[in-house]
Amino acid sequence: MNIRAIVSRHRVLLGVGIALGLVGTATTLAQPLLIGELIEAVALDESLVWPIALIAGLFVADAFLGATHFYLIGRAGENIVLDMRTTLTGRLLHSKVQEFHRLEHGDVFTRTVADTSLARIALSSSVAQLVTSSFMVVGCVVAMAWIDWRLLLITFVCLGVASTGALMLARAVRAAAVTNREDTSNFGSALARILSSLTTVKASRAEDREAELVHVVAKDACASGIKVTKISAMLMPSMNVGTQVSLAVVIAWGMARTATGDLPVEDLTAFIMYLFYLVSPLVMLFMSLGELQQGRAAIDRVKELAEIGQENDPADTAAARAMYVGDGYPGAAVEFNQVTFGYSPEAGPALNEVSFGLPATGVTAIVGPSGAGKTTLFQLIERFYTPDQGVVRVAGRPTTHWPLEQLRARIGLVEQDSPLLRGTLRENLTYASPDASYERIATALQMAHLSDVVAGLPHGLDTELGEGGVGLSGGQRQRLAIARALLTQPEVLLLDEATSHLDSDSEAALRQAITTIGRSCQVLTIAHRISTVRDADMIIVLENGSIRAWGDHDYLMASDETYHRLATHQLSASMVSAPAEVPG
Secondary structure, eight states: OOHHHHHHTTHHHHHHHHHHHHHHHHHHHHHHHHHHHHHHHHHTTOOOHHHHHHHHHHHHHHHHHHHHHHHHHHHHHHHHHHHHHHHHHHHHHTBOHHHHTTSOHHHHHHIIIIIHHHHHIIIIIHHHHHHHHHHHHHHHHHHHHHHOHHHHHHHHHHHHHHHHHHHHHHHHHHHHHHHHHHHHHHHHHHHHHHHTTHHHHHHTTOHHHHHHHHHHHHHHHHHHHHHHHHHHHTHHHHHHHHHHHHHHHHHHHHHHHHHHTSSOHHHHHHHHHHHHHHHHHHHHHHHHHHHHHHHHHHHHHHHHHHTSOBTTOHHHHHHHHTSOOOOOOTTEEEEEEEEEEOSOTTTOOSEEEEEEEEESSEEEEEEOSTTSSHHHHHHHHTTSSOOSEEEEEETTEEGGGSOHHHHHHTEEEEOTTOOOOSEEHHHHHTSSOTTOOHHHHHHHHHHTTOHHHHHHSTTGGGOEEOGGGBTBOHHHHHHHHHHHHHHTOOSEEEEESTTTTOOHHHHHHHHHHHHHHTTTSEEEEEOOSHHHHHTOSEEEEEETTEEEEEEOHHHHHHHOHHHHHHHHHHHHHHTTSSOOOOOO
């Protein structure tokens, strides 16, 4: 994320806001001089109308300019936050799956929401405050030097000591702020972990234990936050001490000089007013430095998250396209050619030299023990990951040669946990096909055996679903995910344990639907029920990341020991209960 480019897009608004702030500061600087002129006019018994009118005009102008300055800087800051959040969200949505899964989701939320808000302060209000406060300080110093440089020298000595301490405190604020942002992210991650599994926590009677764990990280965030507050709280008192001492010295020495006639009373009055005017911007200057340090810590965290690798990275795409392609299978919908892939070097390959080709239509079942690499096949077809060696083709073209949007438009995916989003049933159903016609929606619902379910809901397709699809049963959520995939009219339909949450009647009906769908596209299903496996046109047996055997049910029962063991276990289980699942 290019922070400079984001700020640059709003430089006009920032510039106008800062310019108005500087003009407002200039009107403030003129006020003590006019007050001095007013005192002199009183002493000379001159008319006070114009001095008072001019001073009142300056006060009104100062108020108007200050309010406009505050509004423009605030608006620019909010626009900067909008751009940062939009850019960051876009990069997260287009990030590489393997890199996103390494992140703590609570930390991602904290950086995207809280840290961008802190970055706004550093990039807008703090910068503007630094500019205007610096101008005010310089203007006050110049005016005070013009009035009486000896009084200014004494003021400098008193304030200089306090300013040195304030600078040291500002540096300490940044270090403490970095720690606090990390502790806050840890708290967000801990909270997200338990809230995402709340029913499991309750069923395990772990509420008190989890609350204690969250309390520990919350205490760390509290302690580091108190440290930031403590250091920040010392900034203003350190400046106030210097101001109060210098004010006492200036008044005492100035009055003594006024009594002897060495210093006119109007000059002493103006000098004291400038000293008062100097204190607030000087304090704000150091407060802004502290805020800027906190904002820099937040900016660093946002930039670090924005550096997450992107799926459409040109360098990665070029490297993937340069890999060995080899010859394809004519007319195949999905092909794997000598594909080897591992999630990490330490874990070893999840798939090892896998090769097969599937026709444009039909139903193919993938079976095998847990950890055999079944879901990994789907991850590579969708190009959530790319092979370490070999090539995966869809519609005769390597997946790395397809634009991602076009590739995934050809593929329908039903995941194992059937994730749904908060919103209406219609929004979830048409999520991948927002422009689907009523006829297509009705057909998809009928094929997934959801028509009666929708008809029985109080608001039909416009029924609101809770987080994760709360409001539907597990089987209904799974059928809705299947209908969503069917609505895209895919060329390849991937079903990851699509019947695992269905009762026997729904599962039998869905098997018939899958057979029908298989006449128009290739259906590739990870099957854990023998009934689904037995109806498939082709069965691929995976074990330890390699293809052990393939064929139809009768052939594999007679020729492959692993399939025979899995199928026999399944058949024996189905005699005493509802259809069970093949281990894996």
